[in-house]
Amino acid sequence: MNDIAVTVNGERRGLAGVPAHATALDWLRDTGLSGSKEGCAEGECGACAMLLATPAVDGGTSWTPVNACLVPVYALNGQEVVTAEGLGTIDDLHPVQEKLAEAGGSQCGYCTPGFACSMAGEYYREDRVAADDDACPVHDDDAHDDPEHGPNGFDLHALSGNLCRCTGYRPIRDAAYSLGAPEADDPLRQRLDKPAPVAVATDAEIDGARFIRPATLTDTLQLIHDEPDAVLVAGSTDFGVEVNIRGRRAPLVVAIEQLEELRTLEIGDDMIEIGAALPLSEVERRLAGRVPLLAQLFPQFASRLIRNRGTFGGNLGTGSPIGDTPPALLALGTRVVLASVLGEREVELSEYFTSYRQTVRAADELIRAIRIPLPLAEVTAFHKIAKRRFDDISSVAVAFALDIDDENIVTAARIGLGGVAATPLRARATEEALIGKPWNIATVQSASAILKGEGTPMSDHRASADYRSLMLGSALLKLYSTTKHSDSKEATA
Ligand SMILES: Cc1cc2nc3c(=O)[nH]c(=O)nc-3n(C[C@H](O)[C@H](O)[C@H](O)COP(=O)(O)OP(=O)(O)OC[C@H]3O[C@@H](n4cnc5c(N)ncnc54)[C@H](O)[C@@H]3O)c2cc1C
Ligand code: FES
Ligand code: FES
Structure with missing residues (x-):
């Protein structure tokens, strides 16, 4: 037990006697590092954010901001974290702290350590590139011209998991957008060149x-x-x-x-395999838009802080009917790889969910990976209907994947639904109503009427059953209005 320790702000601290269920936040604060705050203890506010040293693809390290309130502290054995106290001191502020102060980005200050850590993660992100540089590996050129990216390449989504009750977000954004690049002698910058800590049994x-x-x-x-x-x-x-x-x-x-086997991402000729425990942010970075349906999903899934830890395996592992990845993965025709002492088996995701929060996964199995067949469908879209644009749970989620041939005929259709039944499900009747039909307004209107009746939506605090049905009905019309096919091909249909 004496060997179990976490390196915090460069100092090794033992965990002897700490309860097994303790979170990193509880432990940090109990040991006197009270910079990280508890606002909600459920991943919603970001007041607890800290930086975790994680492996970068090039063999070095990334400083990844995570919610300390959710991470079991024993999961950090042998790992390195930096809290707001480790960024700078009152006499020698870190650039993110300096900019926050200069821009008036802090009033009561309760949220500030969390903002500083999320901002520092983006400050040190090695592929952060300025707006006039078109070398960004993740986003297309236009992405950097939008108001959610600063001229310094700062991605405002990095702060999507941080809430502030008093300052207003503009001064915080001003601080973020005025950050320069880390100095060569910055010790946290220098740390990125060395490998991240390995997993410690x-x-x-x-x-x-x-x-x-x-x-x-x-x-x-x-x-x-x-x-x-x-x-x-x-x-x-x-x-x-x-x-x-x-x-x-x-x-x-x-x-x-x-576990290495759960952190792979391989793009083959006929499928993409993604390890079940690769954090969603990492999947987003590595796919770099290769799966447009997932590229639409990621920014709508929780916040960057949550995506820096949350995984496909966890989202499917809960069996929740309102998880956001199942509708998208159903539309992509995904298969789930389940592993046990007996070996591996592959299950179609459409056969994985059996009833409310129940799945075909046996107690002695884990999800090792997901497999997305290639080629991908030509027309895809993900619609998440929620009360807020970011960091909210879906009332309804709909994902479409359609193939439409040169004659404007729908040749294949897969539609995944969430939030309208006890399990995520495929909209089979709607799919049948589309396949073989011309992709025009008449087809879409009659298929929309069928889609409206799919599932068995219920009323709860998020939405009424009627609202959920209405949203289903309008989703296909919305897709139709945004497809190039409606413009370019209908005239010839
Ligand atoms: C603030 C906040 C916002 C959120 N927003 C969203 C959202 O917008 N959309 C959404 O869908 N979800 C959301 N979530 C839920 C959560 O982030 C996701 O479900 C996430 O994918 C869980 O992944 P995880 O690795 O953290 O799971 P964990 O918490 O580690 O595990 C979740 C469950 O899955 C099981 N599990 C984990 N990995 C595996 C595996 N490989 N094999 C078998 N079982 C496994 C665990 O036993 C556990 O029962 C949110 C959560 C929070 C706190
Ligand atoms: S305390 Fe609110 S996200 Fe951790
Ligand atoms: S400064 Fe008070 S909550 Fe942000």
Whole structure:
């Protein structure tokens, strides 16, 4: 137990005696590092943000901002974090702190350490490029001309998980957009050139509760075979909320987010395989728009802070009917790779969900990866209907993937729905109504009427059943209005 330690602001701090369910935030504050604040304890406000040293694709390190309130502290064994206290001091402010102060971006200051950490993550992002530089590997040229990117390439979405009650966001944005590049002798910049800490196998038992990070996938599969009540944890963006808000205390937590086999991303000739525990931000960066449907989904999924930890495996692992990835993955025809001591099996995502929060995954299986078949459909779209544009749960989510041939005939259709039944589902009747028909307003209107009746929507605090049906009905019309086919091909139909 004495070896279990986290490097915080360059200093190694032991975890001896810390409860197994403790979050990084609780531990930091208990040890006197009270810069990180607790605003909500459920990933919504970003007051707790800290920087985590994570592996970069080039073999170096990235400073990745994450919600300290959601990460189990034992998941940080052997890792390095930087809190607001580690950025700068009162006498020697860090550039992000200096700019926040100069722009008047802080009043009560409660949110400021979290903003400073999220901003620092973007400040040190190695592929941040200025607006007039078209070398950005993630976004097309136009993306940098929009009001959500600064002239210095600062991506405002980096702050989408940080809330401020008193300042107003413009001074904070001004501070972000006035940041320069890190100096060559900046120690946090220099740290990026060296590899990130490796995963450290961990087994900590405190007062009957145990946290284990197995060394290998084989060990993990054996463990969940022997201990069917073990709770798998990846990014902990769902599990952390359960722990903090619902008081969940699992007797055995098994951390899987650093297993190499769950962090792959391979683009082959006939499919793209994505490791179930690769954080969504990392998937977004590595795909770089290669799957347009996912490129539409990512910015609408929670906040950057959540996407820096949240995973496909976790989103499918909850079995939730309102998760945002299932509708998109259903439209993409995704298959789920389940692994156990017996080996791997592949399941169509459309057959994965069985009833409310139930799936075909056995207790001794984990999701190792997802597989998206290639080629991708030609026309795709993701519509998330929620009360807020960012960082909100869907009332309804609809994803479309259609192929339309040169004769303007729909040759294939897959439509994924979320929020309208006990499970995510395919809109099979609507798909049938589209396939073989010309892609014109008459087809779309009659298919929309069918789509409106798909699923069994219910009324709750997010939306009424009628509203959900109406949103389904209008989604296909919206897609039609935005497809090039409606302009270029209907005239010839
Ligand atoms: C503020 C906030 C906003 C959010 N916004 C959204 C949103 O917009 N859209 C949305 O869909 N979700 C949202 N979520 C929910 C959450 O972020 C996602 O469900 C995320 O994908 C979970 O991934 P994770 O790795 O953090 O899961 P974890 O919390 O680690 O795990 C979640 C569940 O999945 C299981 N699990 C994890 N990995 C695997 C695996 N490989 N195999 C089998 N089981 C596994 C775990 O046992 C656990 O039961 C939000 C959460 C928060 C806190
Ligand atoms: S305390 Fe609000 S996001 Fe962590
Ligand atoms: S300055 Fe008060 S909450 Fe942001």
